[in-house]
Amino acid sequence: MKDNRAYSYIEIIGREKCHIDPLKNAWLIDLKSGDKIGIEIMIEGVTYKNVVKTDYDLENAYRDSSMKYSISYISQVTYTVDCDLSPGNVSPSESNKIPVLEIISLSFSGV
Numbered sequence: 001m002k003d004n005r006a007y008s009y010i011e012i013i014g015r016e017k018c019h020i021d022p023l024k025n026a027w028l029i030d031l032k033s034g035d036k037i038g039i040e041i042m043i044e045g046v047t048y049k050n051v052v053k054t055d056y057d058l059e060n061a062y063r064d065s066s067m068k069y070s071i072s073y074i075s076q077v078t079y080t081v082d083c084d085l086s087p088g089n090v091s092p093s094e095s096n097k098i099p100v101l102e103i104i105s106l107s108f109s110g111v
Contacts, residue, residue, distance in 0.1 A: 008034035056103035
């Protein structure tokens with residue numbers, strides 16, 4: 001059986017703004033190493049090169065932005081188009097084009 005796990009250092013961008021209930025919004029992350037599976041998008045004037053989204057809870061890691069993290073993940077992506085808000089309110093506007101990644105684990109990788 002093939003092991004389809006992969007690893008990457010990440011930058012946590014924040015939550016997408018797609019649902020009225022903020023806890024339903026996926027986390028946007030930029031993969032800094034490993035395979036190019038995400039898309040390049042600009043968010044608030046910053047260009048990210050390998051953006052994916054995940055439902056994995058990154059709240060505690062996001063609060064401490066001085067720490068660096070890495071993830072292990074399933075190297076197969078899916079796409080979702082379920083947005084409650086009107087297209088003008090979705091951030092980023094390419095939300096339905098961003099691949100969804102299943103994270104297996106999050107690890108502290110330094111400061």
